[in-house]
Amino acid sequence: MVTLTAADTTTANTKSESATSVDLADSPVRDLNQALHHAEDGQSWTVENPGGKHSLAVGINADVTVTIEGHTGYYAAGMHQKGDVTINGNAGVGLAENIMSGRVHVKGDASQSAAATGHGGLVVIDGNAGARCGISMKGVDIVVGGNIGHMSAFMAQAGRLVVCGDAGDALGDSIYEARIYVKGTVASLGADCIEKPMKLEHLDELGGLLAAAGRADNPADFKRYGSARNLYHFSVHNSTSY
Amino acid sequence: MTIISLPQDSALPAAQDRPQDIAELGLRESATFDRATIADIQRAAATGVYDIRGWGAKRKVPHFDDLLFLGASMSRYPLEGYREKCDTDVVLGDRHASRPLHLQTPVTIAGMSFGALSANAKEALGRGASEVGTSTTTGDGGMTPEERGQSKHLVYQYLPSRYGMNPDDLRKADAIEIVLGQGAKPGGGGMLLGQKITERVAGMRTLPVGIDQRSASRHPDWTGPDDLEIKIGELREITDWKTPIYVKIGASRPYYDTALAVKSGADVVVVDGMQGGTAATQQVFIENVGIPTLAAIPQAVQALQELGVHRKVQLIVSGGIRTGADVAKAMALGADAVAIGTAALIALGDNDPRYAAEYAALGSAAGFYDDFQDGRDPAGITTQDPELSSRLDPVAAGKRLANYLRVLTMEAQTIARACGKSHLHNLEPEDLVALTIEASAMARVPLAGTSWIPGAM
Numbered sequence: 001m002v003t004l005t006a007a008d009t010t011t012a013n014t015k016s017e018s019a020t021s022v023d024l025a026d027s028p029v030r031d032l033n034q035a036l037h038h039a040e041d042g043q044s045w046t047v048e049n050p051g052g053k054h055s056l057a058v059g060i061n062a063d064v065t066v067t068i069e070g071h072t073g074y075y076a077a078g079m080h081q082k083g084d085v086t087i088n089g090n091a092g093v094g095l096a097e098n099i100m101s102g103r104v105h106v107k108g109d110a111s112q113s114a115a116a117t118g119h120g121g122l123v124v125i126d127g128n129a130g131a132r133c134g135i136s137m138k139g140v141d142i143v144v145g146g147n148i149g150h151m152s153a154f155m156a157q158a159g160r161l162v163v164c165g166d167a168g169d170a171l172g173d174s175i176y177e178a179r180i181y182v183k184g185t186v187a188s189l190g191a192d193c194i195e196k197p198m199k200l201e202h203l204d205e206l207g208g209l210l211a212a213a214g215r216a217d218n219p220a221d222f223k224r225y226g227s228a229r230n231l232y233h234f235s236v237h238n239s240t241s242y
Numbered sequence: 243m244t245i246i247s248l249p250q251d252s253a254l255p256a257a258q259d260r261p262q263d264i265a266e267l268g269l270r271e272s273a274t275f276d277r278a279t280i281a282d283i284q285r286a287a288a289t290g291v292y293d294i295r296g297w298g299a300k301r302k303v304p305h306f307d308d309l310l311f312l313g314a315s316m317s318r319y320p321l322e323g324y325r326e327k328c329d330t331d332v333v334l335g336d337r338h339a340s341r342p343l344h345l346q347t348p349v350t351i352a353g354m355s356f357g358a359l360s361a362n363a364k365e366a367l368g369r370g371a372s373e374v375g376t377s378t379t380t381g382d383g384g385m386t387p388e389e390r391g392q393s394k395h396l397v398y399q400y401l402p403s404r405y406g407m408n409p410d411d412l413r414k415a416d417a418i419e420i421v422l423g424q425g426a427k428p429g430g431g432g433m434l435l436g437q438k439i440t441e442r443v444a445g446m447r448t449l450p451v452g453i454d455q456r457s458a459s460r461h462p463d464w465t466g467p468d469d470l471e472i473k474i475g476e477l478r479e480i481t482d483w484k485t486p487i488y489v490k491i492g493a494s495r496p497y498y499d500t501a502l503a504v505k506s507g508a509d510v511v512v513v514d515g516m517q518g519g520t521a522a523t524q525q526v527f528i529e530n531v532g533i534p535t536l537a538a539i540p541q542a543v544q545a546l547q548e549l550g551v552h553r554k555v556q557l558i559v560s561g562g563i564r565t566g567a568d569v570a571k572a573m574a575l576g577a578d579a580v581a582i583g584t585a586a587l588i589a590l591g592d593n594d595p596r597y598a599a600e601y602a603a604l605g606s607a608a609g610f611y612d613d614f615q616d617g618r619d620p621a622g623i624t625t626q627d628p629e630l631s632s633r634l635d636p637v638a639a640g641k642r643l644a645n646y647l648r649v650l651t652m653e654a655q656t657i658a659r660a661c662g663k664s665h666l667h668n669l670e671p672e673d674l675v676a677l678t679i680e681a682s683a684m685a686r687v688p689l690a691g692t693s694w695i696p697g698a699m
């Protein structure tokens with residue numbers, strides 16, 4: 001185990017009385033993760049010099065607050081549960097993949113497959129997200145301040161994807177019951193994904209998501225997309241749809 | 243079986259008393275357009291969709307049947323069959339994981355999902371496997387409490403769909419198997435038709451009830467071996483480097499895939515040949531993609547040997563394992579363990595002749611039934627129907643599986659002792675010869691009675 005030092009006892013964080021600081025220039029990722037796996041609810045952690053390392057703060061299973069001061073590599077906050085992770089930088093591939101609950105917030109951009117297969121919780125990306133954002137999402141909520149890349153929400157099963165910028169090609173291809181809200185333009189929709197009317201309930205839902213992400217966008221400026229449900233069953237007539 | 247007397251021609255009934263043989267009428271079946279092929283064309287023309295079915299490849303391919311053991315004689319020393327020890331245990335995953343599996347028999351149960359199989363069938367697999375100290379494996383649909391509860395050693399599959407994937411179950415798993423493909427359909431994703439997507443199955447997979455589920459064939463958050471290495475690193479970090487990580491590949495290019503799995507950091511490589519089963523796949527896929535198990539093993543072993551990790555990164559082979567002889571042959575070719583799927587289901591009660599009338603009503607027959615996708619299995623195994631499922635007693639079925647696993651193990655020991663081996667792992671290619679040129683070339687053992695291995699340098 002790494003020697004973890006209580007660096008700042010007067011942290012502004014209200015959840016705990018002290019924050020534990022880990023400098024990844026000095027200690028290995030494995031020690032950080034193992035320590036986080038033994039963390040207790042209410043604790044606060046700061047990670048310095050992440051240096052784009054992979055698998056940072058993965059498998060968190062407690063109501064802790066983790067702040068990463070810099071860029072992360074692949075799978076930051078992977079399989080996240082309960083806690084709150086903030087990345088003051090950009091995130092690599094597979095940010096918060098398979099997140100179950102809690103919250104992950106990236107202040108910069110995120111690479112491909114952000115929040116892939118996420119089952120719950122909230123992922124907020126202030127900047128842009130790359131291709132396959134929300135691929136196979138299963139209940140997670142994702143709010144992207146900028147644009148998202150192609151094949152986003154591919155086979156999205158459940159949850160909500162909010163895009164305050166533009167969406168790339170083949171948005172929502174083979175989508176199931178997830179809902180997508182896009183403020184800007186959509187380059188193209190994928191198979192079985194269609195625009196759907198914005199009803200009051202959707203404006204309410206979207207307003208809640210934007211508020212949770214700390215954004216001031218007007219829900220009325222967004223369009224909603226979802227499944228036409230035409231490909232839910234095998235049919236010979238669909239053979240040219242994909 | 244004891245043969246009392248050989249049948250004489252005179253003992254056969256006269257020609258007029260026998261059922262008419264088609265050939266005797268002068269009818270000649272086309273080898274190219276045989277009756278099954280004709281029926282396939284007629285079915286396609288009538289429905290406009292391809293045939294989807296369960297089971298693995300049914301075509302005849304070079305297999306373990308084409309190999310023989312040499313046994314000990316003058317130059318090799320046999321072990322006493324009932325007196326001298328022949329060990330069967332195997333350790334899986336000790337390359338990087340701090341908690342490797344230690345199994346009492348090298349015959350494991352392959353991944354089969356709750357959804358494809360009934361909850362009773364999954365429980366029976368867990369019971370049977372646990373009774374003999376081996377592992378069972380989840381499938382494309384998550385881990386059920388019944389399965390976890392009844393399985394002493396449970397391997398948790400990590401599939402492209404990630405249905406039901408969650409860190410709590412991941413931490414409960416005794417091993418993690420990252421699935422890149424399966425022998426029945428290398429390059430294909432999972433499939434479960436609407437008849438089997440009940441409320442419970444749909445809930446576990448976060449899908450609408452009753453839809454035709456077609457899973458992804460590629461993982462959503464990594465591409466290629468360089469990414470896989472990082473993915474394995476993540477799973478190790480989440481499980482604190484305790485849990486062994488397997489990589490399962492469908493046999494197509496096993497030499498390269500095995501090498502890349504090792505390079506990516508796998509503890510165990512699972513290679514599934516084309517005879518490996520499936521719950522639902524297009525027939526054209528099952529029969530025409532992938533290579534036979536026999537051809538895959540030497541390629542995988544060669545990759546492990548060249549990297550200096552044979553026996554350090556363990557190799558599990560599946561696809562068409564039926565007898566202890568098959569187990570012994572796979573291990574002699576270099577496998578550390580095997581996995582059974584189809585054979586395990588048969589041991590539970592699949593294709594049992596006592597359901598002959600019901601198979602007939604489904605347009606099939608005991609020994610031929612492969613419509614696992616329809617969910618109407620009379621034996622209660624490949625179904626989600628409560629009435630059909632209740633026919634399978636998980637305790638009795640588990641006993642049958644345990645019996646069968648013991649027979650496989652004892653049969654393999656019988657052969658190993660005859661070859662003078664005090665552990666199944668001591669079986670080696672030198673113990674084998676091939677009956678056909680094809681098997682000789684694939685298995686890389688000499689044609690019986692010769693020193694010739696086609697293609698060997």
